[in-house]
Amino acid sequence: MNAARAADHLGDVVLRPVRGHHAFEGCVEQLATAIRLGVYPHGAPLPTERDLAERMGVSRATLREAIAALRMADMVETKRGRGGGTVVSFRPEAPSTDGSPGLAGRTEHLLDSLTFRRVVEPGACHIAASRTLSAAEKMVLTTALTEVDQAPDEAAHRQADSRLHLAIASVTGSPMTIASVTEVQACLHDLLQAIPVLQVNIEHSTRQHRAIIQAILGGEPTRARRAMEQHCDDTAALLRGLLG
């Protein structure tokens, strides 16, 4: 029966885990990622527990366990009382110059991320450039861009880069697009951190960033997408080498 064969093929491919892990682990992972990507930079306060819990769709008890885990890992510090809260104490480390530590076993997933990135980020640029952006949105982009340029060291540069890509996604106004870019950046962070960063690479990447933002601000979808494609392809080439 043909129906059965078709079902086998697509079913294998369409059904996905309904949720990979417990709520607690999910919270830890999401918050840790946000911190490592620099969504919450060193010294920035996290939202209040009640706020976070609501936004992440989780009970406050569970969220608190997650924060406790982050505290245990020295990523955040918590103060009580009015004006208290949880602030980020994590400082990004300089990219390691030796090989690729602890990436084994995830190779397949990481390659998938590269492919998916090639789909999502150029598409996001296209959308972003097609919209008429508010002044605030333009500001978000230019700010993110200059922060990448002015990053004092490699570690800060890496975070600023993630933030720039997230900023681009955010001006699409599309939550699903934003979620995808977040996921991709999270997957790629470790990899990107493992590349030996050459000055040449940074300059090249800076030129590309500028071209991308310029095209988005100028409302040129095709150029924006092409620029982002080039950017993705260039880093992917480096990264694929790293993965053997």
Added chain:
Amino acid sequence: MNAARAADHLGDVVLRPVRGHHAFEGCVEQLATAIRLGVYPHGAPLPTERDLAERMGVSRATLREAIAALRMADMVETKRGRGGGTVVSFRPEAPSTDGSPGLAGRTEHLLDSLTFRRVVEPGACHIAASRTLSAAEKMVLTTALTEVDQAPDEAAHRQADSRLHLAIASVTGSPMTIASVTEVQACLHDLLQAIPVLQVNIEHSTRQHRAIIQAILGGEPTRARRAMEQHCDDTAALLRGLLG
């Protein structure tokens, strides 16, 4: 402090619910969607409970509750004993010709889906056309295409259309891409079902499908993407009208 403001903006946008609902509901939704999309067409057997539970990452107890719900909704039938199992008894209904029933309140999410679709599906086409496809993969595409052409009625046509789009995603070989397309198709299914289907539309859409598949099989990424863009834009135009 600048860091704090940046954190506010991106944090608002990056943090997402760790899981929207209970495992049980997630299973029901995912299975029901797969059935309505035609991943498992009328008469096709679902995988065994143990198999499904493992693939969806839930316990068999939970999965069984989900199947019980589907049975209650007359979407599947279950037989015991060797050679038994659960088979799809759901028959797709013809698209309703009256307005848009029960779409209210989800407008925002549906519009988001249209945007995201515009990002993902053309990107997937580009990737698919860039790869060298195996004979089996080519067969999957051509089969899906002819099934759309030969669909006996509107309802079958709708399902075959979904399957074609999923088939394209599946030949990217990228699980993340597949997941995104699945999500998009699931969101759009109700909408697409609510459009009055004109013969003109079907013929137009058939031509586009042919062009897309041809470009993918011919290894022409840019043409494949452009064709899919056109396809997305055309249906999106219809659908946006529907949503007011």
Added chain:
DNA sequence: CGGTAAAGGTCTAAGGTCATGCCATTGACA
């Protein structure tokens, strides 16, 4: 100096979810 507001800290009862093992039914195959 005292009050108030805003944050984190704690507790409890109820229900959801899981892993696991065993039972019941039925068709296939020897």
Added chain:
DNA sequence: TGTCAATGGCATGACCTTAGACCTTTACCG
């Protein structure tokens, strides 16, 4: 025709998560 294996059906105990109320600490402000 009898046995067996594949499948759905069921029960138990441990663990996780939730919702909500309440407590404690602390800064600000009159």
